[in-house]
Amino acid sequence: MTDILKPDKMPQVEEAVRWALTHGKALEVLGAGSKRAIGRPAQTDLTLDLSGLTGMLLYEPDELVLSARAGTPLAEIEAMVAASGQELAFEPMSFGALLGAPSGGPTIGGVIAANVSGPRRFKAGAARDHLLGFTAVSGRGEVFKSGGRVVKNVTGYDLCKLMAGSWGTLAVLLDITIKILPRPEMELTVLLFGLDDGAAVRAMTAALASNCDVSGAAHLPAIVAARVPSIATAASNRAVTALRLEGVAPGVAHRRAMLERAVAATTVAATDVAATDVAACGEGGAIEGSASRELWRAIRDVEPFAAAHTGADRPLWRVSIAPSKSAALALAVSGGVSGSGDAQVLYDWGGGLLLILPPPFGDGGAALVRSALAAAGGTFPASGSFAAASGTSAATGFIAGGHATLIRAPAALRAAVDVFQPQEPVLAALTKRVKESFDPKGVLNPGRMWAGV
Amino acid sequence: MALAMPEPDGAVLERRDRIVERLRAIVPGEGVIASVQAMRPYECDGLTAYRQLPMVVVLPETTAQVSSILQYCYAEGIKVVPRGAGTSLSGGALPLADGVLLGMAKFNRIREIDFDNRVVVAEPGVTNLKVTQAVEHAGFYYAPDPSSQIACTIGGNVAENSGGVHCLKYGTTTNNVLGCELVLMTGEVLRLGGKHFDSEGYDLLGVINGSEGLLGVVTEVTVRILRKPETARALLVGFPYSEDAGACVGRIIGAGIIPGGIEMMDRPAIHAAEAFIHAGYPLDVEALLIVELDGPQAEVDHLAARVESLAKECRAVTCRVSASEQERLLFWAGRKAAFPAVGRISPDYYCMDGTIPRAKLPLVLRRMRELSQTYGLRVANVFHAGDGNLHPLILYDANAPGELERAEAFGSAILKLCVEVGGVLTGEHGVGVEKRDLMPEMFTEADLAQQQRLKCAFDDKGLLNPGKVFPTLHRCAELGRVHVHGGAMAFPEIPRF
Numbered sequence: 001m002t003d004i005l006k007p008d009k010m011p012q013v014e015e016a017v018r019w020a021l022t023h024g025k026a027l028e029v030l031g032a033g034s035k036r037a038i039g040r041p042a043q044t045d046l047t048l049d050l051s052g053l054t055g056m057l058l059y060e061p062d063e064l065v066l067s068a069r070a071g072t073p074l075a076e077i078e079a080m081v082a083a084s085g086q087e088l089a090f091e092p093m094s095f096g097a098l099l100g101a102p103s104g105g106p107t108i109g110g111v112i113a114a115n116v117s118g119p120r121r122f123k124a125g126a127a128r129d130h131l132l133g134f135t136a137v138s139g140r141g142e143v144f145k146s147g148g149r150v151v152k153n154v155t156g157y158d159l160c161k162l163m164a165g166s167w168g169t170l171a172v173l174l175d176i177t178i179k180i181l182p183r184p185e186m187e188l189t190v191l192l193f194g195l196d197d198g199a200a201v202r203a204m205t206a207a208l209a210s211n212c213d214v215s216g217a218a219h220l221p222a223i224v225a226a227r228v229p230s231i232a233t234a235a236s237n238r239a240v241t242a243l244r245l246e247g248v249a250p251g252v253a254h255r256r257a258m259l260e261r262a263v264a265a266t267t268v269a270a271t272d273v274a275a276t277d278v279a280a281c282g283e284g285g286a287i288e289g290s291a292s293r294e295l296w297r298a299i300r301d302v303e304p305f306a307a308a309h310t311g312a313d314r315p316l317w318r319v320s321i322a323p324s325k326s327a328a329l330a331l332a333v334s335g336g337v338s339g340s341g342d343a344q345v346l347y348d349w350g351g352g353l354l355l356i357l358p359p360p361f362g363d364g365g366a367a368l369v370r371s372a373l374a375a376a377g378g379t380f381p382a383s384g385s386f387a388a389a390s391g392t393s394a395a396t397g398f399i400a401g402g403h404a405t406l407i408r409a410p411a412a413l414r415a416a417v418d419v420f421q422p423q424e425p426v427l428a429a430l431t432k433r434v435k436e437s438f439d440p441k442g443v444l445n446p447g448r449m450w451a452g453v
Numbered sequence: 454m455a456l457a458m459p460e461p462d463g464a465v466l467e468r469r470d471r472i473v474e475r476l477r478a479i480v481p482g483e484g485v486i487a488s489v490q491a492m493r494p495y496e497c498d499g500l501t502a503y504r505q506l507p508m509v510v511v512l513p514e515t516t517a518q519v520s521s522i523l524q525y526c527y528a529e530g531i532k533v534v535p536r537g538a539g540t541s542l543s544g545g546a547l548p549l550a551d552g553v554l555l556g557m558a559k560f561n562r563i564r565e566i567d568f569d570n571r572v573v574v575a576e577p578g579v580t581n582l583k584v585t586q587a588v589e590h591a592g593f594y595y596a597p598d599p600s601s602q603i604a605c606t607i608g609g610n611v612a613e614n615s616g617g618v619h620c621l622k623y624g625t626t627t628n629n630v631l632g633c634e635l636v637l638m639t640g641e642v643l644r645l646g647g648k649h650f651d652s653e654g655y656d657l658l659g660v661i662n663g664s665e666g667l668l669g670v671v672t673e674v675t676v677r678i679l680r681k682p683e684t685a686r687a688l689l690v691g692f693p694y695s696e697d698a699g700a701c702v703g704r705i706i707g708a709g710i711i712p713g714g715i716e717m718m719d720r721p722a723i724h725a726a727e728a729f730i731h732a733g734y735p736l737d738v739e740a741l742l743i744v745e746l747d748g749p750q751a752e753v754d755h756l757a758a759r760v761e762s763l764a765k766e767c768r769a770v771t772c773r774v775s776a777s778e779q780e781r782l783l784f785w786a787g788r789k790a791a792f793p794a795v796g797r798i799s800p801d802y803y804c805m806d807g808t809i810p811r812a813k814l815p816l817v818l819r820r821m822r823e824l825s826q827t828y829g830l831r832v833a834n835v836f837h838a839g840d841g842n843l844h845p846l847i848l849y850d851a852n853a854p855g856e857l858e859r860a861e862a863f864g865s866a867i868l869k870l871c872v873e874v875g876g877v878l879t880g881e882h883g884v885g886v887e888k889r890d891l892m893p894e895m896f897t898e899a900d901l902a903q904q905q906r907l908k909c910a911f912d913d914k915g916l917l918n919p920g921k922v923f924p925t926l927h928r929c930a931e932l933g934r935v936h937v938h939g940g941a942m943a944f945p946e947i948p949r950f
Contacts, residue, residue, distance in 0.1 A: 004950040012947040021937050052948070062703035063810055085709055121650055128656055129628050140935055144903045145896075150808040151621070152842040152880035154614045154663045155888075155895055156922065157904050158627065161659020165652055182709030205569050211592070211680040213748065251752025258683075258749070322648035324569040352650055377649070403653030421653035426643045431654050433910035438903070440935055449654060 006049040013172055016048055018141035020443045029168035029445050031071060031107030035114055037099050039167060039448040040419050041411045048172065050109055057175060058149070061086055064180050065132065065149050070109025070173035077108055081180050089181040090130050091118025091296075097306035098316065098408055109173040115165030118300040119216040119244070122208065122349050128164035130179045136163065136171035139439020149177050162434070168445045169453065170438040184246035189216070189292040190259055191231065191285045192241040197221065197327040197347070200241040202266045204350040205323060207243045210262040212255040216244030217350035218299045224346050227304040230294040234285060242295060256286065299348055302355050310344075315364030315409040316357055321402035323351035325376045332372035333358055333365070355407075366417040369404050377401030420449050456503060456886055458920045461551035465531055469508055472531060476511050476553070479521045484559070486510040495536065495554050499601075500544040500887055502857060507534065507548035514559045516634060516642060516672040523670065524640025526553055532916050533638070535666040537577065537609030540601040542804055543885030545613065545665050545921060555670060557608050563587050564673065570648045572631060574675045577608020581615075584676060593678040596623035599881070600789065608671050614663030616881035618714040618788075621839035622747075623679070625881070627662035632675035635661060638912040648675060660907070665883050666918045668911040682747035685713060686757050687784045690764045691738035691771035695719060698740035699814035701767035702838045705744065708763060710756055712839065713747040716788050719818065721833035722795065722846070723787075729794035732787035735771045742838065743784055791835045792846065799831070799848035803860045807871030808880035811841045820870055821845060828863040830856070842880035843871065869894055884922045892924050901925075906932050 007013050020027050028044040030036065032051050053071035060066075061084040068077060074092060081087055092111045106116075112134075117126035133147030146159035163173065192203060200219035207214045218241070225240040226232050234240075243259060245252045287295065298304065305316055321329055326347060333356055334343035342359035358365025403421035406414065423431060428450070435442075435453045447453065465472070473487045486492055487509050497504040513519045526533050532552035539546050548554045560576035566587060567574070573584050573595070581602040584595040598617035599605055605615065611633065616625040623629070632646030645658040652658060661668055692698040695717075702715055718726065718734075718741045727734040734741055742764075746756045757774050764772050775781035787794075795802050809817055818834065825832045831848040845867055849860040868878050868888065872895050878888045892901060901923060908915070909929035919926060 006948045006950055008948055009946070016947060018937050021935065049950075060810075060812070062707040063812060064706060065810075115651060115656070117651070125624070125628055126651055128651070128659055129624065138903060141937055142899045142903070144900045146900065146904075148808075148875070148877045148895075150810060150842075150876055150880070151840040152616055152625070152808045152837065153877045154881055154883055155877045155879050156884065156892065156901075157660055157668075157907055158614065158663045159660070159904070159907070161627065161656040161662070162907075164659070165654075165656050170655075182706070182711065185709065209568060209571060209680060211683050211749075213682075247748075248752055248755055250755045251749050254749045254751040320649040320651055320653075322567075322570045322572075324567075349650065377647075401647045402649040403651075423654060424643070426637075426641045427645075427654070427657075430637070430643065430657070430910065434655055434657070434907065437906040437910040437933075440933065 004047045004049050006052045008052045010053065010174055013048070013050070013053070013174060014137050014141060014143055017137050017139065017172065017443060020046070021141050021441055024441070025443070026446050027443055029172050031110030032073065032104055034106040035095050035099070035110055038095070038114070038407060039414070040451070041415050042445055042448050044446070050172065051107055053174065056080065061180070065177060066180050067149065067175060067177040068108055070176055071107050073105060074108050074111055075105045082183070085183055086180045087183040088130065088178065089120065089124040090126055091120045091124070091300055092116040092127065093118050093300045093302070097301050097303050097308070100307045100312050108176055108178070112164050112173060112176055113166060113168050119218060119296055119348055122352060123215050126164070128161050131160040131164055131176060132179055133177040134160060134163055134173055135175040136173045138171045139441065139443045143174070147177065151179060167448050169435060169448055170444065172444065185248050186252055186288070187244060187246045187292050188252050188256060188286055188288045189295060190243045190245070190256060191234065191287065192263065193235060193284065194238040195219070195241050196239070197330055200239065200347065201323065201327045201351045203241055203263045204243070206262050206266040207259060208350045210259060212245065212259040212262065213247070214243050214259065215246045216242065216296055218242045219347035219351070220304065221345060224304045224344060227309055228295060228298045230287065230291045230298065242299070244292065244296060260284070299346070302346060304346060305344070305355060305357055310357060313410050314357060315413060316355065316407050317365065317369050317404050318407040319354040319356060319369065319373060319402060319404045320352060321354065321373065321377050323349065325401065326351035326354055329372050329376035330354060330356070332376060333368055363417050364406060364409050364413045366406065373402055373404050423450070458505070458549060459926065461549070465551045466508065472529070473509050475525060476509060476522065479525065480511055480513050480518050484512045484514065486512070495539070495548060495556065498536070498539040498541040498544060498546040500542055500547070500885065503544050503547050503886060505548045505550060507554035508551050510554045510556055512556045512559050516636065519555070519636045519670055519672055520640040520642055522553070522555065523636055523638055526916060527639050527914065530914065530916065532919055534918050535612070535670050537606035537612065538580065538604045540605040540609065541613065541883060541885060542806070543879065543883040543887040545883050545885040547886050549920065557606070557670070560608070560672065567648065568593070571678050572648050572675050573678055574673060575607050577611070577671045577674055578606050581605050581607060581610055588678050589681070592681050594681050595629070595676055596679055597626050597629055600792070607674050607676065611662055611671050611674055612664065612666045613881070613883045616837070616842065618716060618837060620837070621715065622711050622713050627659060629677050630658065630662060630674060631677055633658060633661060633671050634673035635669040635671055637669050638914065638917045646675065665885060665922055667908055667922060668917065682713070683749045684753055685745055685747040685781060686753050687775045687781045688744040688757060688760055688764070689734070689771070689773045689784050690742040690744065690769045691735040692740045692742070692767070692769050693738055694768070695740040695818050696815040697768045698742055699811065701742065701764055701769065702811060704763045704767060705760055706839070708759065710760065712744050714743070714745040715839035716743045717741065717836040717838040718788065718791065719834040721831065722791055722835050725794040725798050725833060726787035726791050729797055730787045730790050732783050734787055738770060743788055788835065795833050795846045795848065800850040800852065803847040803849060803864055805845045805847065805864050805867050806842070806879050806882035807868050807876055808840070808842045809871050809874050809876035811838065813874040813876070817843065817870060817874060821867060824863060824866050828859050830860055830863055837880070841876065865891060886921055889922060890924045892922070902927070902932055909933065
C-alpha cells in the first residue's frame with residue numbers, strides 16, 4: 001500500500017480526511033517536512049503531504065496583506081515580498097540547520113502550524129500575531145474558515161490563534177492570509193564582549209526597558225559565539241551580547257548613542273556610571289548591514305547548535321521563560337558556568353528564550369531542564385485559591401512559569417519523555433476537549449503533542 | 454426590544470429566592486444585589502437600546518468566590534452573564550432575565566508591577582488607563598487605548614480584544630496580553646501563559662481574547678508594558694477628495710512608514726468636532742488625516758518630512774505639523790471628542806464598527822452616502838485609517854417614531870457592505886447581541902458550527918453568556934455528531950507516492 005497522499009487539488013484534502021474518518025485511519029499532516037522530527041513520534045497510517053498545494057492568491061503591498069495556499073514555500077513568499085521592500089516581520093526561523101531537514105525549507109502552512117517566530121518575537125510577535133485568516137479542513141472532514149484579510153477583526157472566536165501552534169492536530173490548513181510589514185531600511189547591532197550570563201541579562205533588560213526600540217537582544221556565551229562566523233573573530237573567545245537596532249538611518253544613529261548609555265549603566269559595577277560608555281565595560285563594537293543580518297540569521301536558526309556542530313542526535317531544548325529568570329535557569333542546568341562544561345546555552349528574546357543543550361543524560365535532560373524551569377520560573381499561583389479551586393498542588397511542578405519543548409532528539413527519546421510541556425489536569429482535560437471539538441476521531445496527527453490528544 | 458434572546462427558564466425563575474440565598478452564602482455582605490432598584494444600573498451596557506434586568510447581580514471579590522458561584526450555577530443549570538465596566542458597544546454584557554449577572558468590578562487591584570520583565574499583573578476590574586497610570590512614573594505605558602479607556606476594564610478588554618488608535622503599530626489586546634487566570638463554567642480554575650511568550654500547547658489565551666465572555670471568566674490578567682517613545686508629533690492633513698486621503702494612507706504605509714496612528718475624519722465629522730473643540734481643523738476639505746509619528750526626535754522629524762512630501766504628492770491642500778506637545782494634543786482633541794461632538798448635533802447616534810480593506814474606502818464612503826439618502830439619516834465617519842477600521846456614526850432621534858429601527862437597518866446595510874468589499878462585521882466592538890444575527894453574512898453554517906463546538910469544549914451546557922455572538926444556539930451533543938459524506942471513496946484522484 002502506498003503511504004503518501006499528495007493532493008494537487010483542494011477538494012482532495014477534504015476527501016482524504018473523510019476517507020480516514022470512515023476507515024478509522026490516522027493521517028500524518030505534512031508540509032515540506034522540515035519540522036517532521038519535532039514532537040512525539042506519530043502513530044499514523046498515511047501521510048497527507050500538502051506541499052503540492054501551492055500558489056500566491058493575493059499580495060497587496062499597500063494593504064500589507066498576502067494570501068497563499070498553505071503548501072507554498074516560505075522562501076517563495078519571502079522573495080516576493082522582499083521585492084516590494086517588505087517582509088514577514090515575525091522573522092520565522094528555519095529548522096533546517098538544527099534538524100538536518102530536507103532542502104527547500106518550510107511551507108507557510110508549516111510555519112503557521114508550529115507558530116514559528118524569530119529574534120524579533122518580543123517586538124513583532126510570532127506567527128500567531130500575523131495570521132489574519134485561514135481556510136482549513138477539520139478532523140471532521142469539513143471545510144471551515146476564520147478571520148479575514150484585515151488586521152482589526154473581532155468577528156467570532158479568534159481561531160487563527162488556535163491554528164498557530166497546533167502542529168496540525170486540529171485541522172489541515174488550505175489557505176492562509178498573513179500580515180506583511182515594511183522591511184526596515186537599515187540595521188545595526190551593538191556588540192558587548194565578555195559579559196557573564198547574569199550581567200548579559202541585566203544589560204539586555206536595560207536595553208529592552210529603554211526607549212531605544214531594540215529589535216533583537218541575544219547573548220552567546222564564549223563557546224557559542226565562537227561558532228558564529230560573523231562575530232567569531234571580534235569575539236576572540238569571549239561571550240557576545242548582541243543588541244539590534246532597525247529603522248531609518250538618522251533614527252538608528254540616535255538610538256545607538258542612547259542604547260550605549262543605557263547599557264553602560266548596568267554593566268559597569270563602578271559607582272561612576274553616568275560618564276561611562278560601552279568601551280568601559282570591556283570592549284564594545286557594532287556591526288551593520290550583511291554582517292548584522294548574518295549574525296541574526298545564525299541566532300534565529302540556532303546555527304551554533306546545528307547538527308554539524310553538535311551531532312544530529314544531541315537533545316536540544318527550547319525554553320520560554322520570564323527574561324529575568326533565565327540566567328538562574330541556565331545556571332541550574334549547567335551546574336555552574338554556562339558554556340564551560342557539558343551544557344551549552346544560547347539566550348534570545350532578551351533572556352525570554354533559552355536554547356539549551358543539556359549534559360548528555362539518558363532522558364535527554366528532561367528532568368533537569370523541567371525541574372530547573374520549575375525552580376527558576378517559579379510555580380503559580382501566589383494565591384492559595386488557585387490550587388484549592390483547581391485541585392492542583394502547586395508543588396507538583398506542573399504549573400511552571402514557562403515551558404520547555406524538546407525541539408530535537410532521536411525518535412526513541414521523543415517517545416519516552418514529554419516533548420511538550422506537561423499540563424496540569426484541568427488544562428490537560430480542556431486541551432483534550434478542544435482537540436475533540438475539531439477532530440473527534442483523532443484523525444489528524446494524533447499523539448504528536450501529547451498522548452491521547 | 455425586537456431582539457430574540459434565549460427563552461427564560463421558568464424553573465430557574467421559580468427558585469430565585471433560593472438562588473439569591475445560596476449566592477449570599479458564597480459572597481457575604483453587599484456583594485449580592487437582588488432588588489429591582491439596585492439592579493437597575495446593570496440592565497444595559499454601552500448599547501443602551503437594549504435593556505433587561507438580570508435575575509440577580511453578584512459582585513465577587515476573590516477567585517475562590519467566582520469559582521464557587523460558577524460551580525453552583527453549573528450544577529443548577531443557571532445562566533451567567535459576566536460584566537466588566539459595562540462599556541460594551543455591542544451588548545456583550547446585556548443581562549438575561551433568568552441569569553446571574555457576574556460583575557467583576559471589585560477585582561480592582563494591580564497585583565504586581567514587574568519592570569524587569571516589563572509586565573503588569575492586574576485584576577480584571579482595573580481600568581485600562583489605570584494600568585498606564587501605574588507605570589508612567591517610570592516612563593512606561595500600556596499600548597492598547599480604546600476610547601473608553603478611562604472607564605473600560607482590562608478584563609473587558611480581554612473579552613472584546615479591544616483596540617484603539619495605536620493598533621496598527623502596537624497591536625490589539627491579544628498582542629499585548631501574556632497570561633491570565635481563568636475560571637471555567639464548571640468552577641475549575643486554570644492559568645494560561647504567564648510572564649513568558651507563547652503558549653505551552655494550544656493557544657487558548659489567544660482564543661480567550663475576543664471571546665466575549667462566552668468561554669470563561671478571567672480573574673487575573675498579565676499584560677506587557679512598553680517604554681514610552683521619546684517623542685511624538687502629529688500631522689494634520691486636509692484633502693479636497695476623500696479618495697486622495699485614502700490613497701495617501703496607502704502611500705505612507707507603502708513607503709515603509711508605520712505611524713503610531715493614522716486617523717481619518719469625513720466632512721460631517723470634521724465640522725462637528727471643530728464646532729465643539731476648536732482644534733483648528735480646516736473646514737473646506739472633504740477628508741482630514743491625523744498622522745502621528747513616534748520615536749526618537751531625529752527619527753520623527755525625518756519621517757514627518759517624508760509624510761509631508763507624500764501628502765503633497767497626494768494633493769493635500771493643508772498640512773500642519775505639530776510644533777509642540779500642546780499642539781499635538783490639540784490635533785487629537787477634536788478626534789477624541791468626535792463622538793460627543795456628533796452627540797451635540799443630533800439627539801442620538803448609533804456607532805458602527807466595520808473593517809474594510811483600506812483601498813475600498815472611497816467606494817465604501819460613496820455607497821454610504823447613497824445609503825444615507827435611502828434611509829433618510831445623516832452619517833458622520835471617523836476611521837482608524839491605518840488598519841481599515843471604520844466607525845460610521847448614524848445620526849437619529851430615538852423619539853421620532855421609526856428612526857431607531859431605520860438607524861439599525863442603515864447600520865446593518867453598512868456592515869453588509871463592509872463584508873461585501875472583503876472586510877468584516879466588527880473591528881473592535883464585538884459581535885455581542887448587536888451583530889449576532891449578521892454573522893451568517895460572513896460565515897457559513899460550517900464555520901459557525903466549528904466555533905460553537907469550541908464553545909462546547911469550554912462550556913458544555915451553554916450557560917455562559919448565551920444569546921451573544923451566535924445567531925442560532927445548538928446543543929453540544931448535536932454539534933458533536935460526526936456526519937461523513939463521501940468518505941467511502943478511496944480517493945482515486947489524489948496522487949500517491
